[in-house]
Amino acid sequence: MLAALFDNVPLMIMLVGALVGTASTLVGTFLVLRGSSMLSDAISHSIVFGIVIVWLLTHQQSGPVQIVGAALAGILTVFLTEVLINSQRVKKDAAIGLVFPALFSAGVLLINLYARDVHIDAHTVLLGEIGFVWLDTLTLGDYRVPRSLVSMGVMTLLNALFVILFYKELKLATFDAALAKALGFAPGVLFYALLLLTSGTAVAAFDAVGAVLFVAFVIVPASAAYLLTDRLWLMFVYGTLISIASSVTGYYLAVAWNVSIGGMMAVMTGVFLALAFVAGPRYGLFAQLVRRRRQRRAVITHPPSGRPSTPRRY
């Protein structure tokens, strides 16, 4: 029965998409809250450099070595960016934009020079091929399981474990870094661990969605959740739900229109964000409008000073 499940191609594709979204949301929530979302863009580009280097050294295209090696490239990006910021010559945004294009270019050139025959060509680097994840399988026990499903499952578990184990510390470090430091929680170390997991997730998701679409899965569901709730744990719930919904709807729309599945899933995260932006219960455009109108009416009928007031035109 389980074998039939793993042979079900659409289910496998949607499952990989949902796992990419869930694993990314777990780390993305903190990035969005900290105001460092663009680091995910930098990391996902730089890991191309790491992937090529690891391939040149070990000739391994996947597996734990590849994930750890490439994830270190992500950390290198963050480290170099911080070095630039601390030199006080460059602002934060410019520092990010200086480091990752250089590493990414070096990666692309190395692919051009040494890795022409490998499957890591420039096209998949950017877009991934989630539609083909079921072609590359592993044998686990008696079952043949898509490799991406295994690596994404492991990354999701790792991220979830990290968030659950360090929930209190992460919360404190995100909302009040100064207090966290004063209490001896080393928010810097925690942040680097978070970014290491982000890089690992990016590498694991690389075959499926590529470097740029990965950014959508990290930032967009978490941002949509941020527009829906004030509770941190609910942000994870909403983000995960939006990821799953985007993956399912994205798959069927992509099949119906015969377009890129990964691309359509990413577009759907954008659609859900737009919905949250317009119709969110408290911070949505519509809710803001209603609240403002109600307040205006209250002021007109019950003016705060008690004097009868003439309605003012705005």
Place this chain on the structure above:
Amino acid sequence: MALMELLRDYTLQNVVIGAGLLGLISGVLGSFAVLRKQSLLGETLSHAALPGVCLGFIVSGGRQMGSLLLGALLTGALAALTMLLLTRFSRLKTDAGLGITLSVFFAVGVVLLTHLQGMQNASQGGLESFLFGQAAATLRSDLWMMGAITLAALSLVALLWKEFKLVSFDPQFAGSLGLPVVWLEIGLTVMIALAVVVGLQMVGVVLMASMIIAPAVAARQWSRRLEGMVTIAALIGIVAGISGALLSALARGLATGPLIVLSVSAIALVSLLLAPGRGLLWEMLQRWRNRRQLQRRLLDMRREK
């Protein structure tokens, strides 16, 4: 004399001129972007150009440079507007706004790109090249268009120099003087989109960010005045563009875009380290000298006792 022969090569001439134009426009406009702390806007706008390129292709039915660039400009402007709406009317911060716009617009571009591939159109093969640029395919007619865009953007900068300067350094003061700050900021944003459009053919949407940022950061090291910074940034952009283009011609199979980006990054690195006054090595030397001087003075004082 291999270099002279190379320079006489028609394709290479086109690439070199195109790369030089890109360096010029992105150096000048990037200076304003970096000073206004909007460095990553170039990254977002360039990714957002992808759906525009595809739309231009669908509308015109072919790989016509004009309509592709017009489409890119259109979706770039739309992306800038989306970002503004997201950050102005919700509690999302700038970084989230940039990331959301970048990734979702790019995803729409990917969907359109695969849609075009599904249509089995013979001439769509060139579209994917906009991801990394396809400098070698630059035509003379493309150069005229890139030149015209560069000229228009530069003359606008020259015309509104005082206003742009004021908005970049002190927008509140500019507003109090009665300048239309919002319109000036929109103007600067649209011009970054123009620079992106010029860069599409040369370095592609993915690497454009560094063409906006790196020359400006490097130039900031060498000058304390806006005039100087903009001029130096333009020069650095041109030098990086041309050297990248020449380097890629030296060996077969070397992509032009990444080489241009690596050259401009190398110049930025050297400037950060070595520029007199602001360079990091310079500062280290100064610190070492100060320490020596202090030690000597302390010794003198001790001796006097």
